[in-house]
Amino acid sequence: xxxxxxxxxxxxxxxxxxxxxxxxxxxxxxxxxxxxxxxxxxxxxxxxxxxxxxxxxxxxxxxxxxxxxxxxxxxxxxxxxxxxxxxxxxxxxxxxxxxxxxxxxxx
Amino acid sequence: xxxxxxxxxxxxxxxxxxxxxxxxxxxxxxxxxxxxxxxxxxxxxxxxxxxxxxxxxxxxxxxxxxxxxxxxxxxxxxxxxxxxxxxxxxxxxxxxxxxxxxxxxxxxxxxxxxxxxxxxxxxxxxxxxxxxxxxxxxxxxxxxxxxxxxxxxxxxxxxxxxxxxxxxxxxxxxxxxxxxxxxxxxxxxxxxxxxxxxxxxxxxxxxxxxxxxxxxxxxxxxxxxxxxxxxxxx
Numbered sequence: 136x137x138x139x140x141x142x143x144x145x146x147x148x149x150x151x152x153x154x155x156x157x158x159x160x161x162x163x164x165x166x167x168x169x170x171x172x173x174x175x176x177x178x179x180x181x182x183x184x185x186x187x188x189x190x191x192x193x194x195x196x197x198x199x200x201x202x203x204x205x206x207x208x209x210x211x212x213x214x215x216x217x218x219x220x221x222x223x224x225x226x227x228x229x230x231x232x233x234x235x236x237x238x239x240x241x242x
Numbered sequence: 243x244x245x246x247x248x249x250x251x252x253x254x255x256x257x258x259x260x261x262x263x264x265x266x267x268x269x270x271x272x273x274x275x276x277x278x279x280x281x282x283x284x285x286x287x288x289x290x291x292x293x294x295x296x297x298x299x300x301x302x303x304x305x306x307x308x309x310x311x312x313x314x315x316x317x318x319x320x321x322x323x324x325x326x327x328x329x330x331x332x333x334x335x336x337x338x339x340x341x342x343x344x345x346x347x348x349x350x351x352x353x354x355x356x357x358x359x360x361x362x363x364x365x366x367x368x369x370x371x372x373x374x375x376x377x378x379x380x381x382x383x384x385x386x387x388x389x390x391x392x393x394x395x396x397x398x399x400x401x402x403x404x405x406x407x408x409x410x411x412x413x414x415x416x417x418x419x420x421x422x423x424x425x426x427x428x429x430x431x432x433x434x435x436x437x438x439x440x441x442x443x444x445x446x447x448x449x450x451x452x453x454x455x456x457x458x459x460x461x462x463x464x465x466x467x468x469x470x471x472x473x474x475x476x
Binding site: 139141144145146150151153155157159160161163165166167173174176177178179180182186189192194198201222224229232233240 | 261262268276281282286290294295296299300301302304306316318321326327328329331332333336339353355360406410411412413415417418419423426432437439440441444445447448452455456457461462463464465471472
């Protein structure tokens with residue numbers, strides 16, 4: 136293994152584990168009925184939503200080459216499939232991959 | 243030790259019709275292919291997924307390596323991106339804490355905190371007795387973690403057959419799956435507003451500070467949603 140890559144992996148896993156471990160330790164004194172728990176619950180959902188929006192609107196990796204319009208079209212169409220399929224998670228997910236692959240081929 | 247019945251019940255949760263197994267697997271196929279293209283060998287790719295087990299963090303590491311960033315830069319960039327795991331842990335572990343369970347289970351299983359496992363646990367915890375929830379959680383975490391490792395393995399060896407269009411399809415799949423799960427989980431005013439405000443504020447804050455946009459979007463959006471929800475109740 137290349138030393139640089141191994142160090143990068145170790146540093147990445149340490150940075151990731153830190154947030155998880157601190158979260159586990161600091162939740163010891165928090166009751167699930169407390170206001171603090173409710174607040175953290177809101178923070179978690181809002182942070183995840185912000186992450187999803189950023190991934191779609193300002194992506195990193197291969198998605199950066201797909202146009203805004205095609206990404207927006209995939210999101211809207213997938214949500215329509217989600218509601219039509221009575222909130223099934225698998226159909227819109229598979230649909231999004233197929234739709235993105237087709238759109239990126241033409242736009 | 244770990245209760246086998248609840249561990250297996252958690253493990254089998256990925257076999258349900260609406261499980262994240264397909265979405266998660268496809269995303270890690272993309273990661274496996276990406277890591278191979280970056281020059282990782284199979285051991286390094288698997289090692290990376292096993293130890294990190296967080297998609298955005300792996301992407302940031304890959305990007306940073308590509309531009310020759312220092313280890314300190316990689317640490318800080320990954321820490322910022324994955325800091326969302328902190329509120330996720332704080333909003334999950336109190337649901338599983340039980341005095342009869344040893345603390346090592348909680349410290350060990352915090353490694354499984356990731357969006358897919360977190361969302362499965364959040365939608366199913368009420369059907370599990372509190373004492374057994376940690377074993378159920380370890381089952382869910384082990385299952386999603388296994389899928390991630392298998393996905394990386396497949397992605398690494400199939401990278402030569404994946405063209406750019408297919409890679410794009412695999413890359414959009416994960417945010418769409420999470421988006422649907424978040425919309426599906428929006429059953430109270432607080433959660434619905436949190437999701438809505440996070441979706442709007444995250445990109446807005448990106449224009450001010452790209453590094454902090456996710457955390458700021460989450461903090462501001464989540465706090466506003468919490469306060470409105472509390473006002474509504476009172």
